[in-house]
Amino acid sequence: MEDKAKIKDIIKFLDNIFTKLVGKIKEFEVVNSQLLPFGFKPHTRSISWIAEQVILQQAKIKRKELGIKDITFSKRDIDVFDCIITDNLDRKIYVNVKVTNIEGRHNKNDISAAERLYNFLINSDELGVFYVVLGIKFENTKVKFITDQIFTFNPICLPDIYVNPKNAKLQAYYDAKAVERTKKEFLDLLYKASQKKKIKFPKRH
Numbered sequence: 001m002e003d004k005a006k007i008k009d010i011i012k013f014l015d016n017i018f019t020k021l022v023g024k025i026k027e028f029e030v031v032n033s034q035l036l037p038f039g040f041k042p043h044t045r046s047i048s049w050i051a052e053q054v055i056l057q058q059a060k061i062k063r064k065e066l067g068i069k070d071i072t073f074s075k076r077d078i079d080v081f082d083c084i085i086t087d088n089l090d091r092k093i094y095v096n097v098k099v100t101n102i103e104g105r106h107n108k109n110d111i112s113a114a115e116r117l118y119n120f121l122i123n124s125d126e127l128g129v130f131y132v133v134l135g136i137k138f139e140n141t142k143v144k145f146i147t148d149q150i151f152t153f154n155p156i157c158l159p160d161i162y163v164n165p166k167n168a169k170l171q172a173y174y175d176a177k178a179v180e181r182t183k184k185e186f187l188d189l190l191y192k193a194s195q196k197k198k199i200k201f202p203k204r205h
Helices: 003-025 044-061 114-123 183-196
Strands: 027-029 068-073 083-087 092-101 109-113 129-139 142-153 162-164 169-172
Touching (some): 003 092, 003 142, 044 083, 044 092, 114 169, 114 183, 162 183
Antiparallel strands (some): 027 142, 068 083
16 A cells, blocks of 8 residues: 555544544543633643543543554653554554644644654654644533544645744644645655754755
């Protein structure tokens, strides 16, 4: 199977897993409502790490129900992935989980530090890292997952390769329409986009 077909197949697999998972979790309470009787202001950044941990840990606990052989968590905050999912075909899939407030503004979002993603792809024989972005909304002191708002993509297939010079991170719309591209083509574009914004790192591809 060619890389393009493999990417599509893995995205379909991940979509199925995480749609099932959020359907099981549905929602969680961030803090006792008695402590915040008026609820809290919707602020994705302040809640994202907790929501991502809920997803990751529940995926591991429910892995058999989801058709997953194993999940290994990343041991370092600087990794471009949060976990490695091993499916029943023994494929190892690097996954980064994010959340997005579906009632917020439609903006480009940070995907990864450009140099970190570049080096990861250079050092990996796999198809890089897959991003699973889960739509959430806030209700008083609860966070609700929206099952039909899940965006799964591989940055290799992002249509617009833009690196923000302020934080040196690749940015994109989570719901951007994928394009067909090889890993080598993406590395070329990512390197050039970084150099254009005066973000310097050694060319290795």
